[in-house]
Amino acid sequence: MQKTVLVVEDEFTIAMDLQNMLETHDWRVIGPVANVQGALRLLEKELPSVALLDVNLGNELVTPVAKFLKRHDVPFALASAYEKAEQIGGNILAGAPNVGKPAVERSLLATLNRLVG
Amino acid sequence: MNMEDLYRVLRTSHVQAQGIVDTVAYPLLVLDESLCVQAASLSFFRTFKVDRYETIGQPLYELGNGQWNIPDLRILLSDVIPRATAVINYEVEHDFPNLGRRRMLVTARTLHHPDNGSHRMLLTFGDVTERCRRDSARDMLVSELRHRMKNVLAVAQSIARQTATKGRSAEQYRDDFLGRFGALIAAQDLAFADQGEGDLATLIERVFAPYTANPDAVVIEPGAAVELSPRETMALSLILHEMGTNAAKYGALSESGGQVRISWQVDDANTELHLKWTERGGPTVKAPTTTGYGTELIQSAVSYNLQGRMEQNYAATGLESEIVIPLGRTSLPG
Numbered sequence: 079m080q081k082t083v084l085v086v087e088d089e090f091t092i093a094m095d096l097q098n099m100l101e102t103h104d105w106r107v108i109g110p111v112a113n114v115q116g117a118l119r120l121l122e123k124e125l126p127s128v129a130l131l132d133v134n135l136g137n138e139l140v141t142p143v144a145k146f147l148k149r150h151d152v153p154f155a156l157a158s159a160y161e162k163a164e165q166i167g168g169n170i171l172a173g174a175p176n177v178g179k180p181a182v183e184r185s186l187l188a189t190l191n192r193l194v195g
Numbered sequence: 196m197n198m199e200d201l202y203r204v205l206r207t208s209h210v211q212a213q214g215i216v217d218t219v220a221y222p223l224l225v226l227d228e229s230l231c232v233q234a235a236s237l238s239f240f241r242t243f244k245v246d247r248y249e250t251i252g253q254p255l256y257e258l259g260n261g262q263w264n265i266p267d268l269r270i271l272l273s274d275v276i277p278r279a280t281a282v283i284n285y286e287v288e289h290d291f292p293n294l295g296r297r298r299m300l301v302t303a304r305t306l307h308h309p310d311n312g313s314h315r316m317l318l319t320f321g322d323v324t325e326r327c328r329r330d331s332a333r334d335m336l337v338s339e340l341r342h343r344m345k346n347v348l349a350v351a352q353s354i355a356r357q358t359a360t361k362g363r364s365a366e367q368y369r370d371d372f373l374g375r376f377g378a379l380i381a382a383q384d385l386a387f388a389d390q391g392e393g394d395l396a397t398l399i400e401r402v403f404a405p406y407t408a409n410p411d412a413v414v415i416e417p418g419a420a421v422e423l424s425p426r427e428t429m430a431l432s433l434i435l436h437e438m439g440t441n442a443a444k445y446g447a448l449s450e451s452g453g454q455v456r457i458s459w460q461v462d463d464a465n466t467e468l469h470l471k472w473t474e475r476g477g478p479t480v481k482a483p484t485t486t487g488y489g490t491e492l493i494q495s496a497v498s499y500n501l502q503g504r505m506e507q508n509y510a511a512t513g514l515e516s517e518i519v520i521p522l523g524r525t526s527l528p529g
Contacts, residue, residue, distance in 0.1 A: 095353035159345035
């Protein structure tokens with residue numbers, strides 16, 4: 079079955095880029111979506127294999143999405159410019175791998191593949 | 196005068212020392228063995244807003260209604276000092292009734308009398324509250340700038356990857372990319388300028404600066420002052436740049452005598468920005484049948500980044516666009 083990834087990223091240039099990159103490597107992208115409400119709406123319909131989360135979504139933090147994913151045992155990675163994202167987005171983000179921003183394609187793909195096992 | 200000098204003087208002459216203590220620039224106390232104040236510098240009285248008579252001869256812990264009865268300081272004087280001759284910059288944080296919460300660096304030194312074996316103690320206090328506050332404000336700013344810088348690099352990287360290469364020469368690709376990169380630079384310039392607030396009129400001027408060779412080509416009508424967040428500034432900068440590029444390729448700016456008119460209004464409740472773009476004097480326009488990255492960029496920046504909407508009317512006289520974006524949403528930095 080095709081692997082699916084939810085992409086939460088509020089900056090559209092980066093979101094579109096991530097989508098292209100992931101689709102080129104045979105992922106099916108859910109989203110991308112720019113805010114918490116939109117992400118939760120997509121998650122109600124379908125749980126992805128893994129999620130890729132920006133931490134700071136402009137006027138809100140991604141934390142509620144991370145909590146939802148944890149409750150439903152969906153692994154997630156962060157794509158954040160913050161070095162210690164948990165200091166910004168709370169403990170729920172501690173331990174999640176951060177592929178960084180700008181993300182390096184190779185390590186981004188390796189991280190997502192590792193998370194889905 | 197440093198501690199060593201003072202130490203030497205105190206050993207030889209008490210009277211002389213008293214005068215010297217008064218000239219020391221920072222708050223200083225001389226305590227006897229039972230921690231009663233023998234001398235204090237003028238700076239001590241000024242800094243802690245106490246006078247000489249309520250201070251000299253008093254036990255340290257009873258000074259100023261017990262304001263020096265600080266657990267951390269007690270530990271220093273009872274446990275640390277007896278085992279070391281000097282303690283430098285021991286940090287004490289305390290709420291002083293007259294001063295509020297202060298962070299002090301306490302330096303202490305024991306002075307042993309060579310003849311009778313008694314000892315005294317010198318204590319100095321450096322108030323570093325302000326310095327710590329400034330340091331932490333600076334740390335926050337640096338971390339915020341790092342975050343913003345990485346973010347804008349990520350945007351530049353994404354644009355570089357998505358700018359079309361198919362059927363384009365290397366020179367064309369470079370120019371396309373550098374045009375978009377220039378819009379990012381204009382936005383950053385503005386966003387960093389004045390406490391992160393960018394101004395719409397200035398942004399429009401900067402983005403259309405390349406077109407000013409012909410003053411009639413782009414007419415910017417004066418409008419209401421609109422403050423933009425860094426995010427809004429960046430999105431609008433990219434949008435306006437793409438619209439200019441499209442006009443130069445296919446629209447009014449592709450012919451001499453063509454004109455783009457830009458105007459904007461803010462609704463009465465100050466919640467929505469209406470930005471109008473009107474092209475005249477160009478070739479007859481038709482709605483494009485395919486959408487390139489530029490068009491996608493415009494539409495996504497409006498709807499995805501700014502949560503706004505856009506109407507485009509390919510009128511026979513020229514393209515007419517209106518962008519509506521919500522204003523004043525509180526935003527986190529970056």
